[in-house]
Amino acid sequence: MFRSFIVPSSEVPGFSAIYRHPSYKDGTHNKQYAEVKTLYDLFTFMVSNNPKKEFLGRRIYYPETNIFGKYEWITTTEASEIINDLGAGLDSIFATYAPEPNETTGQQTIGVFSINRPEWLLTELAAFRSRRYTVGISDVAGVESSEFVINVADTQIVACSMDKIPRMLDRIKLTPRLKVIISMDKLDCSKPSIATQAFSAETTEKLKARAESLGIKLMDLDQVIQIGKANPTEPTEPSPNDLCTICFTSGTTGAQKGAMIAHKNLVHSSRAACLTFKVCDTTYLSFMSLMHIFDRIVIYLQMFNMVRIGFYSGDPTRLLDDMQALRPTFLASVPPVLNRIYDKVAFSTIGAKGVKGLLCRMAYKSKEKRIVSGRGFKHPLWDKIVFDKVAKLFGGEVQLMISGAALLAPEVHTFMRACLSCNILQGYGQTETAGNSMAQDIDDFTTGNCGAPAPGIDIRLRSIPDMGYNVTDSPGPRGELLVRGDNVTVGYYQDPEKTAELMEDDWLVTGDIVRINTDGTISVIERIKNAIRSASTIYLEPGPLEIIYEKHELIDQCFVYGSPRIYKLVAVVVPNSEMFIPWARKITGSPKAQLAELCESKEVAEAMTQELLKLGAQAKVPSPAMIGAVHLEPTPLAQVNSQFYTSTLKLRRHLVNQHYMPIFDKLCDSLDFTTDPKFSLAGKK
Missing domain, CATH: 3.40.50.12780 (ANL, N-terminal domain)
Incomplete structure (x- = not known):
């Protein structure tokens, strides 16, 4: 099944064809919800179609005991x-x-x-x-x-x-x-x-x-x-x-x-999302910051077909408690949150030792096959034994989840689908596209992509030959993503220069490198500004590399950096203290050494570098993407500087680079600007 529609004869030199949603080939919404032209229209439309239904909810707060009770609601009419x-x-x-x-x-x-x-x-x-x-x-x-x-x-x-x-x-x-x-x-x-x-x-x-x-x-x-x-x-x-x-x-x-x-x-963007996800009469938990566009578009898309919106208590540490109190049927999240959940749940299930781990791995493999083959998200045996326990942490009623704002690792994507017994769909959007450009369809069970163009939104790619990305690449076009539609911003406030950089004719220039897959879905590779260039002259995308290196059991976080001075990358590594401390104590011979002391050990840093070289070779990482030296950071990056992350948990790479630049310079100097003779190619001596 090819999940995009290619507009005939729309290719021009340096640019791919124009791609659209296959059900909306004319680039419009087929007049669906045509009466809704503004967000105020959307609200009155919802009230007239759903009078006196529960609309907005909050948990009752008891200050004497600092606990939260059940949700209380106002109706659409009261609102x-x-x-x-x-x-x-x-x-x-x-x-x-x-x-x-x-x-x-x-x-x-x-x-x-x-x-x-x-x-x-x-x-x-x-x-x-x-x-x-x-x-x-x-x-x-x-x-x-x-x-x-x-x-x-x-x-x-x-x-x-x-x-x-x-x-x-x-x-x-x-x-x-x-x-x-x-x-x-x-x-x-x-x-x-x-x-x-x-x-x-x-x-x-x-x-x-x-x-x-x-x-x-x-x-x-x-x-x-x-x-x-x-x-x-x-x-x-x-x-x-x-x-x-x-x-x-x-x-x-x-x-x-x-x-x-x-x-x-926002009407065009949320209507397109509504037509993609087809949600109706759901219960939604709002916890992603409303200052940004992601949560707002999710709320508005659901107002087309009525939704109960329960707001979280305001304390992120109580989020699972909020879910169990509300029992949402629809959720939106971002990869950093799902990654943390994956790390904890996977460690205690498929990563467990003994009979428990063996049973959980059997359950997961069986359910993975079921999901990938399109036979559904529920299993009559393994859900009762393993996965229902995880689903109940989220309230036990989740029917659909959307993930956005960054790349979601395929193994995390499939694992969370299995745990929640529902589909989790990836989407892609920017603030400048009112939060929506493409998304997986409700019947898409693949991973590693953001689906097809959303209804009524056009996309195309343009070649970036200097970086080796071309719309003529095989097996599918690669290049910078351009977006066109009524979802595209008016421009930047009082910034005509940045607005001019944003647009090329009527196309918005996203700054993201993407690939059109053989099934017509689109995969985001990396932001152009984040691309790393080493002495090998090859451009590298740090995000996917960090996902690979963070799979190591000794690592919680990995931030990679490259320079034209060196042929490999260097990295800041935040260890997984539970696994790291006993491993590092054996290396130093210090049975009572604590995390900070172990992170300062040159021997431990060199051993960690070798661990990452081995992992890179196993993952067939190209030689310039190998880690040549590491700095061990005992403190999570968000605690080193809270400004390293946005409120939607996106990493501000430029701030991390600035903070660690003196360390990166020393690590680069330690490599003596040479290649590593052990790995001329990934895994090959």
């Missing part, structure tokens, strides 16, 4: 009433404190600064009611990230959780245009949440007094809703070309950029 009153209240607040539209966009903006919670989505939908757009704010991307976003987007009104208010007041001189802060939590602390733990009615009174002394109007959402009830207004509905959000990119390759996303972009 509609809140959004109408909140929208009218915002009309009054903007008219009083920030009446002028943004000079660049011609619309008004409201910032949203919080973890995922019902008020995040309610605020956004209330903004849409009056042609406003949102800007997601985060303090994860850098020391002054929140101030950067507030200032760049000229945000004068911010809705935030209570825990963000003291920080905003402390740094108010850095955001001179900010005028109003709206607390998502009641300022009298009458409804406790995880964000109000450090507050009381007395401390919030001091906050209000301090805000007033600084010239900031501080109120809560309930107060804005009451203003709206007392001063009702009619909606000023947005048009498809109006902005719905400025979404700041995660900054994996440099400074953050504000992608301007119009209503038509």
Whole structure:
């Protein structure tokens, strides 16, 4: 089965043919859900088709015991009433404190600064009611990230959780245009949440007094809703070309950029996802950051056919507890999260010793064959004995999961499918494509690819001959991915130079290298900016190499670096302490040495290098991709510097490179710029 449609006679020199979804060969959505033109339309469409159904849920928080209870819900009708009153209240607040539209966009903006919670989505939908757009704010991307976003987007009104208010007041001189802060939590602390733990009615009174002394109007959402009830207004509905959000990119390759996303972009993207995944009447757990586009498109795609959205408690360590309380049927995640789950579950099942390990490996092999052959995800025997126990950790009801934002290793992909007894589909999108460009179809059981172009979205490749990628390559075209469709961003906010670099005619230039597979699916190879060039002049993709080296039982994390000065790679290795410590103690002869001391041992580093050389040879890694020297880092990278990762757990390679550059230079010097005579080719002496 060929999973893409090739547009006839669409090849031009240097570019591949145009590829589309095989069910939508004309490049449109075949007029499905044509009445939905904006995200505000989508919400009213959902309410009219599903009145009084449970819509947004949160867990009841008990501050006395610091525990969370069952989920409580508001219905679609209740949400509609809140959004109408909140929208009218915002009309009054903007008219009083920030009446002028943004000079660049011609619309008004409201910032949203919080973890995922019902008020995040309610605020956004209330903004849409009056042609406003949102800007997601985060303090994860850098020391002054929140101030950067507030200032760049000229945000004068911010809705935030209570825990963000003291920080905003402390740094108010850095955001001179900010005028109003709206607390998502009641300022009298009458409804406790995880964000109000450090507050009381007395401390919030001091906050209000301090805000007033600084010239900031501080109120809560309930107060804005009451203003709206007392001063009702009619909606000023947005048009498809109006902005719905400025979404700041995660900054994996440099400074953050504000992608301007119009209503038509997110509607087209989420409708395409809805037509691909065909979800209906599901229960979804929202925990991926709403500041970024991934979780928002997942929420919106499900609103086409109604969904209960339960928000996580706000504490990542309680995520599995949230799943068991909600029992979601639909999940979205990213490879770093799934990789961590895989490491723990695989170690205690298929990696276990003795009879248990033997039984689990038999179960997994049997189920793997069943899944790959298309005979379904459930097994009458092995699920009861092995896999149901794992599935219950996720609530036991998951029917579908989407993985995005990075590459998912095939072995992790298949293993998680077996454990959850459901399909897990990979997708691909960028902030600039409103989160969607291609995805696996619901009946696709393959791994190592991101499926076919999404409905109504065109893709093509262009050759990069300097890097050895050409659309004439066999067995399938390789090159830089270009995307075209109504999902493509309007451009970067106040950055015409970057906007010009982003587009080539009407095609968005993604910066990602991909391959068209023989079955018409697309595999992402690597980002062009991440490609490593060694003295061999061969370009190497670090992501897939790190996945290979991280398979070693002694390793938790591996970050590779290359330089035109050397013929091999060097690496920062974070050991798996449980396996590493006894192994390293034997090498040093120090039975009581601790992790930090063992990581400083030259003997241990050299032994680890040999382990990686052996693994590389077994995996048939090309000689320039072999590891020539390592630095052992006892601290996980996220603890070395929390800024190494975005809120969607993407690695900011440029920041890691900067931090370890002195070490990389020493490692490169230690290789004396020569090849390793032991491995002229992978595994061959």
